[in-house]
Amino acid sequence: MKSYLVILITGLSLPLTQLAELRGEVIPPINERFSQETEETPDFQRHLLPMFSKIGCNGRSCHGSFQGRGGFQLSLFGYDFKMDHDGLSERIDTDDPLESYALHKATNVEEHEGGERIKTGSWEYQVFLNWIEAGAKPVEKPFKLERLEVTPNEIVFQSAQDSQSLNVVAVWENGTREDVTPLCRFQSNDTSIAEVSENGEVTAQTAGDSHIVVFYDNGITAVPVIQPVSDRTGKNYPQVATPTRVDELVVEKLRKLGIVPSETSRDEDFLRRVTLDITGTLPTPQQVQDFLADKSTEKRSRKIDELLETPAYAAWWATRFNDITGNNINQLNNVSYNNNKVSEEWYEWVRHRFEQNMPYDKIVEGIVMAESQKSDETYEEYCKRMTEIFNDKSCESFADQDSLPYFWARRNFQKPEDRSIGFAYTFLGIRIQCAQCHKHPFDQWTQEDFVQFQPIFSRTRYSPNGTDRDEYQAMLDKIDVDGNLRGNDLRRELARKLGKGEVVPFPALVDQAPRVNRNNKNSKNSNNIGQTARVLGGEPFDLNDYQNPREPLMKWLRGDAQELFAKSFVNRVWANYFHRGIVEPTDDLSLANPPANEALLNHLAQGFIDHKFDIKWLHREICNSNTYQLSWQPNETNIQDDRNFSRAVPRRIHAEVAMDVIAQATSGSEENAVYLSDLKDRAIAIPGTAQGRGGNNYALTIFGKSSRENNCDCDRSSEPTLLQTLYLNNDSELLSEIDSRKGWLAELAKEWQAPFDAKTEQVDAKPKNYDEVVERFETYLEKLKKQKDFEKIKTVKAKMKSYKARYGQAEENTEVVDAKVDSNIDYTSAINTAYLRTLSRYPTQVELQRSLSAVESADNPVDGMRDIMWALLNTKEFIINH
C-alpha cells in the first residue's frame, strides 16, 4: 500500500507496473515493458545497475577495475550506488539525453574499447534512455531486497540436452514483486553437469549434480540441478539401510541421483579409520585383534565412545581448533615474556576444554569475551596472578582461567579490518575479505557491510603496558628495572625477574570505555563519533551502549548468526571425517557455494544447537552413521561420486598424524600400547606450528601442518608431494625410526637372537683424514677412561661408532649374537604383527607368502623384516585413511 502511494505521488510509473503493483501482482519482466517506447522510469538500483552488471560494465577487466577504464570507474560488482551514479552522471546529458556520452559509448557510436554492449533501440537502450530522460535520479534510499524466488527451485533432468528455463522474481521489503529474469546473472557451478544461458535457460550435460547460481542486486540464490547417473532412482532404488537420520538425508539425495552407496566397511577398515579420525592415532595390534574378536553388535558405537574419552582425542581436536583460532608463535610477540609459553598456554586452554567436552559456544565465549584483568582485581593483582601462571610449567593454571585473551593479541589480528576478516573466518567460516574493497561477488556482503562491521573491533587492544600505564610504570620502578630498557631488552630483563620469582607487570587486553560525552545523543552529530556499528546482516546500533564492545559479537553468534556459527563448526568437523566438507572449501559458507546436501547440514547444525553445542554429540552423530562407516570400495553407480558421501573416498592422513603413526608403528611394544593415552612427544599435541621459534620441523612442514597464517583452512594441506614420498622412502629420520634401538625391530632381533645392525656397506667415500679422526677418538677415549668419566665415554663411543659406520667400517657387533639364527622360527607371527602395526589388519594369504619369502631370502631375518617394515610404511594403504 505504501509503495502504491509513493508511486502515485511521484507519478513516474507506467500503467503496466502500476497495475501489477496495485493488484499485488508480479511486475512483468523489464524486456517486455521496454520492448517499445514507454513512459516508465526505470530505477537506478533495481534496473540500471543490474543491467550494467549483466552486460559486464562493472566487471574487473572493465570499468569495475580499481583503475577504471578509459577514465571511467564503476564499483566492482556494483552496489556502491553513489560512486556509480556520480561517475555516470558526468557522462550523460539530461537536457539532451540522446546525446549522452555514456549512451554513445555503450552503443559503440563513440568508439568503445568494450565494443557494442547495447543495441540501439533494444530494451536495454530504452531503459538507459528513459532513465536519463527522467533526470537520471540517483538512489535516495536503497531498496532492501528480501529474497529472490526462483522457479523451479530444483531441476531434475532425465537426460543430457534436456533444458529448463529459470524464472526469477525479486521480492522487495516493501512488498513489490518484479520478474527480474532478464536482469539476473546466471552461473553454473559445474558446466560439465549443466550449462546455463544468459537468459536463464539451463541445459543438462553429463549426469551428476551441481547448482545454478542466480545473482541480482545483493541477492544470490542457488538452484540444485540433478541428472541421475543410473536408472536406479525412485521406485527402482534398491533397499538401502538408513539406520540414522544422517543416513536418511544422505540416501534421500542419492536416491534422486541413482547412486547406491558402497557396502559397509569391514571391521578392520572401520577401526583404523575411526581411530585415526577421532584420535590421530593407529589402533594397536591388540586393539585390532580384540575388535575383530568382539561379536557384539554395538561394538562400533562402543569404540566411538571409548575413543572420545581418550587423551589423544582432546589433543588432536585441540590442535584442529588451534588451527582455526590461529595459535602461531610468530604472531605472538610481546604477548607475554615467552612466546613459546604463550603458545603452550593457548593450546592447553583449548585442550582442557575439549577434554571436559565444554559446549562449543562456551569455549568460543571464553575467547570472544576474553578478559585479562578481572573486574574485581587491581592491575597489580592481575600481574601477580599472571606471574604465578607464567611460572606454572604445566600450563594448567592458565587452562583453568575462564578466558583466552591471546586470540586478540596476535600480531596479524590488530587492525579492525584484519579482525573483521579473521573473526568471520574463525567463527562463521565465511570469507568477507572481498567486501573490504567491493561488493562480495559470491555472497550478500557489500562494502558497506564490511565498513560498518569494523568499528566493533576498534575499541579492543592488547596493551603492552597493561591496563594502566602509571601502575605499569610504578611496578617497573618497584622491581628496580633500568628505566632505559626498551623493547626486547626490557622483555628479557622482565623474563629474568620472572625466573627469580618476582612479580612483573604484564601486558593486558584492554577495552576502551564507551565515549561518555553524549549529551547530544539525539543530535545529528551522534553518528559522527565513529561508534555506529552493525554486525553483518544486522541493524545499526550504537557501540557506546555497550560497556564491553565485544558483547554484541557474542550476542550475535548466539542470536542471528547462530545458525551460521553452528554450521561452520559442524561442517569443519564433518570434513575431518570425510574427504570434504558438506560445504567445500570448509571456510567458504557463501551463498554461491551451497552445501552438497543442504538438509544434512541443516540437520547437523540444528542438532548441534539443540544439544547445546555438545561437541561429542556431533562426533557421535557423524561416526555412528552408516554413511561414515561405508567402505572405500566403489560400485558402478558411485565410482564418480565425490560430493554425496556415497562411499569413503581415500584421503592422505594429516601431517601430525603421519608423523605419529610412523613413530607408533615402529616403536617398541610398550610404547606402542600407550599411544592413545600418553601425549608425550606426540606431534598431534604440538602447541604451535611446524615453523615456530623452536625451529623448523621438516617433516611436519612438508606434510602440510597448518601454518596458521592466513585465515584460511587451506593453511593445512593434505596434498601429497614429491618431498613427502622422498621422506617416506629415504629420509634418514624415517629410516632411523625403523632402526631405533628402542624400536620393534630391535625387539625382534633380541627375541630371535639375530644380529641387529643397520647395514653398513660403504656409503660415503672415506675422507683423507679418516684414520686420523679415528685415532683422535681413541686417544680421547683413553683419556676419558683414565678420568673415569663413564657418561662421556658412552657418548664418545657412540660418536666414533657412527663415524665409522658412515664410512663403511662397522664396529664388530658387540652384542652377543649367534650368527646363525634358529631356522625353526616361525616368521608368520612377526609378519602379522608388522601388518597390524602399520595397516591395522592381517595380511592376506598372498601377502603373507610374499612377506615370508622376503624374510627367508634375506641374509638375516631381521634385515628381511626391516625391508617389510619399510615396504609397509611406504604403501599407499599406510599413508591413506581409507
Added chain:
Amino acid sequence: MAMHKTCDGAKRRDFLKVGALGFAGLSLSQYLNIAQAGGVKSTAKAKSAIFINLPGGPSHMDTFDMKPDAPAEYRGEFNPIDTNVPGIQICEHLPELAKVMDKFVILKGVSHTLAAHQLGSEYVNTGNRPLPSLEFPGYGAVISKERPTVPELPPFVSIPNTSQRPGYLGVQYAPLHTGSTPRAGQSYSVRGLDLRNGLTVSDIERRKNLRGDLDTAFSGFEQQNDLLKGLDRFSQQAYDMVTSPQARNAFDVSKESPEFSQMFGESPFGQSCLLATRLIDSGVRFVSVSTGGWDTHRDGWNNLKTRLLPPLDQGLAALFKGLEMKGLLEETAVLVTGEFGRTPKINNERVGRDHYPRAMFMLMAGGGISGGRVIGASDDKALGPLNEAITPDDVAASYYHALGINHEQEYHTSTGRPVMIVRDGHVINELFT
C-alpha cells in the same frame, strides 16, 4: 590451491568440480599435467635462476656503492679500487669481483621503506611488499611453477635454506632445503636423496619390488583417484631421484674437477656457489644460496673485511666465472641482494651501521643482462636514490622478465583473490640493452 577460482566468477566452476581429493585434488592433477607437459618455451634467454641472499642487510656504502668523498661521519674506512671495467670502482676487499666486473651489473639507489629484517626479507624474496593478509610466493616457488624441470630433479633447491616460501601457491612449490653446505673436497648429498643407513641401490630396488608386491590394496582403482595416481607417480619419481646417478650426482660437488672447485674456495659460501653452479648445470631450475651475518651494527668494518667480504668475493666471482666456463651464464639469471642497506651515517658508539632501506644495492647477472654496468645511482652520501628509485618490485619484474615470465600474470589465491606475480613492478629495460 584453487588456481581456477577467480574473484569475478569467470572460472569459479572449475573449482567446484574438484576431484576425489576435494580441495587438493585439483592442484595435484594440475601439477601432474604441468609436470607432464615439461618445460615451457619462451624467447627469454634465461632458463634457470640463482638467487643469492645476504640476510642481515649488507652495507651498500662499504661494498658496491662507495662514497670516498663523503664526510668522515659517513664515509667508512674502506677504499675503492678499480675494476676491469673502466670507471667502475668497488670496495678494496672485493678484488676478485673487481676482476669480473664485466660479468655483472650493480644496481644502485634501490630503495624501499621496510627496515625490519623479516619484512624486508619477505619483500626482496618475493618482489611484493608484504601484506598481513596474504603470503606471497618466493621467486623459487613461482619459477618452479612456471618452469617445471625433469622429474628426477627437484625444481627448487635452497642451500642451506631460504626464507622463500610457496605462499599462496601451495606446498607443492616448496623448496628442497639442503640443510647444510658442502665441504670442500668431500662428497655431498641432501636429505632424502642420499643413501644413508647403509643402503645401496640394490637395497632400494629390492625394497621397491617388495613394496610393489605388497601395495596392492587399491589395485585397479588407481586411475579413478587422483590421490592414488599421484602417490604412485611420486613414488616412481622418488625412486628415479634416489637411484638416478643424475640426481645424486647433481648434488655431489666432489665430482667437479679440482681446478674448477678451487676457484670457489673452501668457505661454506664458496662451496654453496659451487653446488649452485652444479645444480643448474644438472637441470635444477632455481637455486637459492643464503649466507648471513651482514647485520653489522657493531664492529662493522672489522667484520666485513675479515669474516664477510672475503668469502663473498671469492665465491661470487667464482660463480660468475664458473657459470660462464660451463656456458651457463647466458641462460641463468642471477640476483644478489640483502633485505636493505645500512645507515650512511656511521653509528660511532657501536662502530657500525644500522638498518637502512632507503638506499641499498643489488647485483644482477646472466640471462641476457650484459654486465659491466652500473644502473641507478644514490646521492652523494648514499642517503637515497639520486634520481628515480629502483624498487624491489622493479627488480623482481626484471628478474622474471629475464626468465620469460610475465610478471603481470595473475594467480588466484585460495580465497579466489586475483594477484599478479609482481603487483607493482616495471621491468628495468636498461638491464637488457
